[in-house]
Amino acid sequence: MIALYWAEDGRFPPGDRGLAYGDGLFETIRVDGGSAHLKAYHLDRMTRDAARLHIPVNRSELEHIFHQAVERYSVHYSVDSWILKLTLTRGSGGRGYRPSPNMKPNLLVSHAAMPPLAPASGVAVDFSRVPLTVNPLLAGIKSLNRIEQVMAASELQDGLFEVLMANPAGHIVEGTRTNLFIETDDGWRTPSPDSVAVRGVMRRYVIERLRANAEEVHEAPILLDDMLASSCRGVYLTNSVLGVVSVRTLAGQDLPVTGRLATICGSTPKTE
Incomplete structure (x- = not known):
């Protein structure tokens, strides 16, 4: 059973392994009033990836907590969009890196205002100088270990919306907070799931819609x-909060902007 903590109560245990070692994962879910975007996809991923990390989580318990959170926080936003964040950790305990046996997971629940949406005319993007390394055992997991993305995000200046990160082989993999799609004469291309640091739920939705x-x-x-x-x-x-975003310029070079992917998928899906 999960130990539940509401962020505003200030009672989260200081000995939590997520704080100490990044031993956990998280989801950021867009909510419009009381209707969540891709809720099932988010809870699916958290359940699946918790199992990969050997953190015992029950999907129905997560669902119950999710509805508690929406009821608790939606009154602050009326019909406006907002962000619900679920941070799941292995719990507290263990000397050093080795966790104690039979630990109870901690779940920290918080909320935030919706960030501005990207313009339909497209955004400016560049390439990061920070290389992205992906451990095959952890590929795709939205874990709390995001230091490479933090370092790359510090390069977001002068009106840049995002920077794209490459792996040691020189393949462009993803942005600091986004997955990548390109449309070519031969169809659509996106990096393989075993090469990305975060397998986004919006990425899953876009592939299904295409x-x-x-x-x-x-x-x-x-x-x-x-x-x-x-x-x-x-x-x-693509990003589950911001939806589908067209790139207008890449490293200063103009790109075609048709908005076709948003037309096919919907820029902000409301699948529960």
Whole structure:
């Protein structure tokens, strides 16, 4: 059973392993009034990835806490959009890195105002100098270990919306807070799931919508040349809070902006 903590109560245990070692994971969920975007996808991922980390979590318990949180916080926002954050850790205990046996997970629940949406005309993006390394055992997990993204995000200056990170092989993998899609003459391409640090729920939704629309989707490496080639019809970033975002300029170079991916998928899905 989960030990539940509300952030505003200030009672989260200082010996928590998430604070000490990043031993946990988190979800940020967009809520419009009381209706959540991709709620089932978020809870699916948290349950699945907790199992990968050997953190015992019951999906129905997470669902119950989610509804408690929406009821508790939605009164602050009326019909406005807001963000619900669930931070799940292994719990408290253990000397050093080794956890104690039979630990009870901690779940910290908090809320925040909705950030500004990106303009439909597209955003400016550049490349990060921070390389992205992905441990195959942890690929795709939205864990609390995000120091590479923190360092890369410090480069977001001068009106940049995002910076894209490459792995040691030179493949463009993802942004600090976004997954990557490009449209080419041969269909859509997105990095393979075993190469990304975070397998976004919006990424999952977009792939499902594209395939339901009979669009070709290839999960394969993306190089800089692929994004700047004449065969590239558009570059898109996806994020469950911000939806589908078109890239207008990449490292100062203009890109085509059609908004086609948002048209196919909807820029902000409301799938529960």
